[in-house]
Amino acid sequence: MTKVTMTVNGKSVSAETEGRTLLSSYLREGLGLTGTHIGCDTSQCGACVVHIDGVAVKSCSVFAQDVAGSKVTTIEGMANADGSLGVIQQAFQDHHGLQCGFCTPGMVMSSAALLANNPKPTEADVRHGLEGNICRCTGYHNIVKAVMAASGQDVAAVAAE
Amino acid sequence: MQNFDFVKPSSVAEAVAALAKSGAQALSGGQTLTPTMKQRLATPDVLVSLTGIAELKGVKQNGGVLWVGAATPHVQVAKEAAAVFAGLAGLAGGIGDPAVRNRGTIGGSIANNDPAACYPSAVLGSGATVITNKRRIAADDYFTGMFSTALAEGEIVTAVEFPIPKRSAYAKFNQPASRFALTGVFVSQATDGSVRVAVTGASNNGVFRWKAAEAALTANFSASALVGLTVDATDMIGDLHGTAAYRANLVKVMTGRAVTSSR
Ligand SMILES: Cc1cc2nc3c(=O)[nH]c(=O)nc-3n(C[C@H](O)[C@H](O)[C@H](O)COP(=O)(O)OP(=O)(O)OC[C@H]3O[C@@H](n4cnc5c(N)ncnc54)[C@H](O)[C@@H]3O)c2cc1C
Ligand code: FES
Numbered sequence: 479m480t481k482v483t484m485t486v487n488g489k490s491v492s493a494e495t496e497g498r499t500l501l502s503s504y505l506r507e508g509l510g511l512t513g514t515h516i517g518c519d520t521s522q523c524g525a526c527v528v529h530i531d532g533v534a535v536k537s538c539s540v541f542a543q544d545v546a547g548s549k550v551t552t553i554e555g556m557a558n559a560d561g562s563l564g565v566i567q568q569a570f571q572d573h574h575g576l577q578c579g580f581c582t583p584g585m586v587m588s589s590a591a592l593l594a595n596n597p598k599p600t601e602a603d604v605r606h607g608l609e610g611n612i613c614r615c616t617g618y619h620n621i622v623k624a625v626m627a628a629s630g631q632d633v634a635a636v637a638a639e
Numbered sequence: 640m641q642n643f644d645f646v647k648p649s650s651v652a653e654a655v656a657a658l659a660k661s662g663a664q665a666l667s668g669g670q671t672l673t674p675t676m677k678q679r680l681a682t683p684d685v686l687v688s689l690t691g692i693a694e695l696k697g698v699k700q701n702g703g704v705l706w707v708g709a710a711t712p713h714v715q716v717a718k719e720a721a722a723v724f725a726g727l728a729g730l731a732g733g734i735g736d737p738a739v740r741n742r743g744t745i746g747g748s749i750a751n752n753d754p755a756a757c758y759p760s761a762v763l764g765s766g767a768t769v770i771t772n773k774r775r776i777a778a779d780d781y782f783t784g785m786f787s788t789a790l791a792e793g794e795i796v797t798a799v800e801f802p803i804p805k806r807s808a809y810a811k812f813n814q815p816a817s818r819f820a821l822t823g824v825f826v827s828q829a830t831d832g833s834v835r836v837a838v839t840g841a842s843n844n845g846v847f848r849w850k851a852a853e854a855a856l857t858a859n860f861s862a863s864a865l866v867g868l869t870v871d872a873t874d875m876i877g878d879l880h881g882t883a884a885y886r887a888n889l890v891k892v893m894t895g896r897a898v899t900s901s902r
């Protein structure tokens with residue numbers, strides 16, 4: 479076992495790992511941060527997306543020991559300091575961007591990375607930017623609306639119900 | 640997944656030494672290898688990460704040559720190659736999805752040589768040189784069939800050097816579920832006017848050059864130059880996504896699109 483230390487949601491944390499321990503297992507089993515979901519475990523669905531040093535990554539595809547020392551942000555780090563929902567989270571609630579909620583942590587993390595790179599995306603940019611996130615409830619239109627709203631843009635303009 | 644020892648060297652020399660041990664395997668972005676290990680199709684005893692080696696990263700222009708380090712993620716190539724090599728940047732920016740592009744690397748892609756991967760077509764279709772810890776390999780000698788390359792045991796790709804073409808483009812017909820290429824074509828016109836056309840996703844033998852199209856496009860760089868040409872379907876991949884004849888036709892269609900969008 480090897481102890482791996484990193485900064486998760488602004489706090490220095492550590493947990494014991496094997497070589498094969500994935501970042502997703504480190505977060506969920508090592509740290510008890512179960513907001514990061516495992517959908518496919520084959521790098522296809524995006525439910526497990528977290529940020530590593532500000533970059534969106536599928537945590538089921540990365541080994542914990544490979545990212546020791548990094549700064550990781552998970553869905554648990556997305557609320558405001560007072561515990562209220564962050565802007566993107568609130569927009570998902572307001573625009574019914576979730577049904578069962580299983581894909582939501584990954585959707586929110588991918589959306590946050592998208593908006594950090596492109597603060598005023600077009601609808602096409604949002605759809606393209608969320609290509610790696612699959613919603614089994616297929617609530618894509620409302621997810622796109624939520625991301626447009628989170629960017630401060632008019633959601634009425636979002637196409638096709 | 641079977642357990643293994645994880646090592647993360649900070650230089651190529653250390654990585655090569657670690658890879659000399661039996662059962663050792665290189666890990667780059669892990670976008671292919673991690674799922675492969677979960678399926679136990681790869682069971683290394685030691686995984687040697689290349690992600691902490693600064694000399695394997697970056698995009699650098701040196702006169703007419705673009706150097707791309709093996710451990711450079713797709714997102715960085717999409718951004719940093721855009722001004723000088725539109726075809727390569729466009730290809731890198733269309734791989735998979737943002738999270739895959741943030742992590743996956745050119746070295747991992749061309750070492751794996753998946754018959755539906757995008758990068759092999761850019762390397763072959765621009766006449767690039769693959770640089771390893773031991774030697775320089777011309778693209779024409781590097782790709783040796785589906786999932787097979789000229790790399791020897793323990794040899795790693797350190798960079799790819801691309802001659803910067805006059806114009807180029809990659810046209811990909813997405814397999815909608817995986818987002819890999821059902822068929823993708825990379826076209827480039829070199830500064831001397833010669834044209835290369837490399838096709839991925841279509842053939843049972845992996846990436847290949849369509850030489851009849853190269854000759855026609857060298858004479859006349861226009862999609863209309865392809866009109867009289869046909870592609871033999873004999874060695875094409877046929878699966879539930881498309882028959883061999885369908886892919887053979889796509890080769891021609893996507894070549895035309897790549898020519899038209901070249902810049
Ligand atoms: C959802 C999804 C969609 C994708 N879509 C596409 C797509 O549209 N087009 C496309 O081209 N690819 C696609 N990919 C594959 C992706 O581009 C991978 O990043 C790439 O094929 C492998 O690169 P890697 O850095 O992740 O390599 P790894 O997975 O780390 O390694 C792959 C193999 O290469 C070996 N290796 C790695 N680096 C080196 C090196 N420097 N020298 C020698 N051997 C090395 C490893 O030992 C391993 O065998 C997709 C992947 C996913 C998960
Ligand atoms: S659980 Fe990681 S991509 Fe699906």
Ligand code: FES
Nearest residue numbers: 577581613614615
């Ligand atoms: S809300 Fe159910 S999977 Fe997306």
